[in-house]
Amino acid sequence: MAVGIRTRQLRKIYTSPPPMAAGAARGVGFSLSKREKPRERIEIVALDDLSLEVAAGEIFGLLGPNGAGKSTTVGVVTTRIRPTAGDAWIGPHNVWQERVAVKRLIGVVPQRPNLDFGLTAREILTFHGAYFGLSAAERHERANALLDRFRLTDRANQLLFGFSGGMMQRLSIARAMMHDPELLFLDEPSAGLDPQTRLLLWDIVREYHGRGKTILLTTHNMEEADALCGRIAIIDHGRVIALGTPAELKRSLPGGFLVRLQFDRVSEEMLQGLRRLAGVSEVRGSDDSGVDVYADRGGSLVPEIVNVATAAQAAVRDVHISEPSLENLFLHHTGRSLRE
Amino acid sequence: MNWRTFVALLSRDAHVARRNIIPLMLQTLFQPMLFVFVFGRIMTRSGLMAEQYKSMLLPGIIAVSMVLSGIWAVAMPLIAEFQFSKEIEDRLLAPIEIEWVAVEKMVGGMLQALFAGLVVLPIAWFVMGGVDLDGASTLSLLSIALLVALLAAGIGLTLGCSVGQTQIGLMFSLVMAPMIFFGCTYYPWQALAPFPLLQRIVLINPLVYASEGFRGALVPHFPHLSMPAVTGSLIGFDTIFVTVGLRQFRKKALG
Numbered sequence: 001m002a003v004g005i006r007t008r009q010l011r012k013i014y015t016s017p018p019p020m021a022a023g024a025a026r027g028v029g030f031s032l033s034k035r036e037k038p039r040e041r042i043e044i045v046a047l048d049d050l051s052l053e054v055a056a057g058e059i060f061g062l063l064g065p066n067g068a069g070k071s072t073t074v075g076v077v078t079t080r081i082r083p084t085a086g087d088a089w090i091g092p093h094n095v096w097q098e099r100v101a102v103k104r105l106i107g108v109v110p111q112r113p114n115l116d117f118g119l120t121a122r123e124i125l126t127f128h129g130a131y132f133g134l135s136a137a138e139r140h141e142r143a144n145a146l147l148d149r150f151r152l153t154d155r156a157n158q159l160l161f162g163f164s165g166g167m168m169q170r171l172s173i174a175r176a177m178m179h180d181p182e183l184l185f186l187d188e189p190s191a192g193l194d195p196q197t198r199l200l201l202w203d204i205v206r207e208y209h210g211r212g213k214t215i216l217l218t219t220h221n222m223e224e225a226d227a228l229c230g231r232i233a234i235i236d237h238g239r240v241i242a243l244g245t246p247a248e249l250k251r252s253l254p255g256g257f258l259v260r261l262q263f264d265r266v267s268e269e270m271l272q273g274l275r276r277l278a279g280v281s282e283v284r285g286s287d288d289s290g291v292d293v294y295a296d297r298g299g300s301l302v303p304e305i306v307n308v309a310t311a312a313q314a315a316v317r318d319v320h321i322s323e324p325s326l327e328n329l330f331l332h333h334t335g336r337s338l339r340e
Numbered sequence: 341m342n343w344r345t346f347v348a349l350l351s352r353d354a355h356v357a358r359r360n361i362i363p364l365m366l367q368t369l370f371q372p373m374l375f376v377f378v379f380g381r382i383m384t385r386s387g388l389m390a391e392q393y394k395s396m397l398l399p400g401i402i403a404v405s406m407v408l409s410g411i412w413a414v415a416m417p418l419i420a421e422f423q424f425s426k427e428i429e430d431r432l433l434a435p436i437e438i439e440w441v442a443v444e445k446m447v448g449g450m451l452q453a454l455f456a457g458l459v460v461l462p463i464a465w466f467v468m469g470g471v472d473l474d475g476a477s478t479l480s481l482l483s484i485a486l487l488v489a490l491l492a493a494g495i496g497l498t499l500g501c502s503v504g505q506t507q508i509g510l511m512f513s514l515v516m517a518p519m520i521f522f523g524c525t526y527y528p529w530q531a532l533a534p535f536p537l538l539q540r541i542v543l544i545n546p547l548v549y550a551s552e553g554f555r556g557a558l559v560p561h562f563p564h565l566s567m568p569a570v571t572g573s574l575i576g577f578d579t580i581f582v583t584v585g586l587r588q589f590r591k592k593a594l595g
Contacts, residue, residue: 072595080432081595100342104435114426118356118417127355130348131434175430 002056002212003091003105003182005077010086012047012072012238046072047083048238054216054231056091059209061229062218063326065334069238070218071111074187077216078108090183104132107176111187113168115160121171122147122156125178132179146174149204166197173201177208184208186217190224202228222326234330241333249329257298258328261291262318263309270312277304286335289317294332298323345436346444352431353448357413364452368409369460372401373467379526380468394468395562398461399554400525403488405460407523407547410453410492411499411516414445418500419508422592432593442497442589446582449493450486457485476558480567484553487574491546494581501588523547528555530563546577 046069054060062070075081077088079099088095090102116124122143129139147153150170160168169192176184186205190198205228209215219225225232226246234242234249242249250256263270266285274283274293279301282294295301298321309316322328357364380397383389421428431441465471503511522542524532529552532539542548548565553574555564564570 075595078433080429100435100437103433106433108429108433110426110429112426114429116352116427116430117425118359118427119352123355127348127352128430130351131345131431131436133342133344133348133435 001182002214004056004058004214005052005054005060005088005090005183005216007050007052007073007077007088008086010047010050010073010076010088011045011084012069012076012081013084014044014046015042046238047076047086049086050235050238050240052233052240054214056214057209057212058230059205059215059217059228061225061232062216062235063220063222063225063232063330064218064235065220065330068235070235071187072238073235074108074185074216074218078106078185079103105181106183106185107179107181108185109169109172109176109187109189111191113165113172115168115171115175117160120157120159121152121163124160124171124175128175128178134179142178142180146177150174151200165192166194169193170197170201173204181213183214183216186215188218188220190219190221198224222330225326232326234326234333236330236334242329246326249326253294253329253332256323257295257301258322258331259293259295259298259301259305260318260320260322261293261305261316263289263291263314264317265289265314266291267312267314270308270314273308273312274305277301277308292331341440342436345434346440349431349434349436349441349444350448353417353444354451356417357448357452364409364413365456365459368412369405369456372405372408372460373463375526376401376464376467380464384468392562394471395559396528396555397526398464398468398471399558400523400527400551401464402457402460402558403547403550403554404520404523404525406453406457406485406488407492407495407550408516408520409456410449410489411496413452414449414493414496415500415503415511416508418445418497419503419505422501423505428593438593439586439590441593442586445500446490446493446497446585449496450489453489453492454485457489471559473558475560477560480557481554483571484550484557484574487571487578488550488553490578491550491574491581494578494585495546497585498581498588501585501592519545519547524551528552528563529565546574546581549573549577 050069050073062073064070072081076083077090077095079095079102082096090105093101095102116127119127125143125146126139129142134142147156150173152167152171152174155163155167163171169189173186173189190201193201205215205217217228229246231243231245232249233240242252244252266289271283271285271291274280274291279297280293280295284292286292293301293305302319306316376397379389380394384391384394418428428441432438434441499511499515523545524542525547529539529542529548532542549570552565553567553570555562556567556570
């Protein structure tokens with residue numbers, strides 16, 4: 001029985017630096033002079049009335065830049081962060097009120113591996129299975145199958161010291177699948193993975209989804225969201241700014257192509273000229289000398305742009321053409337690149 | 341409450357502790373043992389200390405060993421697991437209320453503290469060349485041992501959830517060292533009579549009741565605080581540290 005996720009107007013305001021459950025590095029400073037400088041009261045709005053509905057059995061992507069609220073959202077729906085306001089449900093269970101029931105249904109792969117350094121790779125899996133009440137026989141059978149699937153069998157009986165980042169990431173995912181959860185959370189699963197391992201991960205995610213499971217993944221990698229997700233929510237500053245299938249989202253982008261230009265100077269006359277070019281749907285001056293042109297074509301537009309510039313006594317310094325992509329979509333909605 | 345998960349959490353800790361048993365024991369027991377040898381054997385043999393001192397020392401050594409082991413067993417892993425490695429996450433996501441993860445840590449710490457007491461008692465007795473234990477009461481020994489083990493686990497939980505990795509050194513020099521030296525471990529409380537103010541102040545130190553409690557249980561004919569007072573105080577300190585520890589744990593575990 002696959003389960004979905006629902007959140008209603010989730011708000012989360014941190015009044016101190018975000019805690020470990022949000023995946024943030026925590027300061028460990030120590031000060032004996034607290035009284036002398038009263039601490040500044042900080043207020044970080046991580047989630048701003050975030051409402052989402054993830055259907056049972058879909059692969060859903062949360063896309064956004066660092067600090068957009070992706071990990072906080074995962075933290076709230078996985079029982080690890082208490083929302084300031086709003087509600088979240090996993091299947092029929094209210095996340096905050098029925099935490100144990102929720103924890104039984106979910107598997108979580110955190111942004112940074114939090115594997116147990118006291119145990120060997122195999123023990124990490126078998127103890128995890130034990131926490132979820134699997135019998136000894138089941139534990140060993142599943143651990144062996146997962147170690148094999150994630151290509152970790154040859155290191156299975158070693159402690160984690162000396163494991164590479166990719167191996168730890170694979171083991172984290174294997175651990176999350178150990179109790180066969182209905183809902184799998186993957187927080188930035190392919191960050192730091194080499195391309196080969198990333199493809200293995202994508203295969204495994206698709207395979208798991210093929211068994212009727214729901215998967216929620218967060219990423220700031222467009223390619224990944226595009227390749228895996230049935231639907232995507234683009235979030236920024238704790239709000240959903242766009243929602244739909246990757247194809248729908250890309251279609252919603254005016255023109256589809258984005259031509260980013262740098263001039264030595266920009267005049268209103270030139271912008272008008274650019275707007276009049278065939279196929280151009282939107283022209284935005286981004287700063288003193290930068291202009292973004294959204295259009296239904298790319299390369300063939302460049303000579304015409306140069307003509308317009310020359311007529312306005314400006315020179316083109318730099319041209320960058322990008323094809324329809326989620327990256328452009330994000331840029332269009334927020335005015336910022338995902339990687340900024 | 342989910343017993344299967346609880347037992348699995350406990351067996352994970354037991355498994356890791358078993359793997360590190362030798363360094364773990366040396367860390368907490370080696371120093372008290374040196375103390376036993378120097379003061380309980382060399383000083384008494386050479387006549388610098390009265391033979392009776394051994395009877396004063398043995399209960400104190402048991403108390404300090406148990407308290408140190410228990411605090412160490414709970415606090416050190418917690419400090420590490422809550423910090424950058426965030427190892428504890430996996431257990432916080434186990435299908436059990438998170439408070440039980442803290443309770444499990446305390447039960448694990450209690451078992452290690454009791455184990456330390458069980459190891460230290462015969463070794464110290466042997467190193468000092470025999471100590472007169474006439475009049476020792478098994479029942480009060482057991483009940484004091486349980487209360488002291490819980491005390492150690494509660495202090496461990498409180499410290500483990502309040503102290504950062506960079507403050508471990510400070511924790512030892514500012515909390516543990518004064519606690520040990522003013523914990524009536526190496527001398528009975530009565531010996532502080534010439535320092536009436538100090539004698540009052542040390543009463544806020546829970547280790548005092550552990551040491552004096554073991555004196556009352558093992559060598560009751562030597563001076564010690566009254567057993568009802570010791571038991572009552574230990575129960576009080578246990579309650580305080582377990583409550584504060586659980587609160588700190590919740591605060592630390594939930595965002």
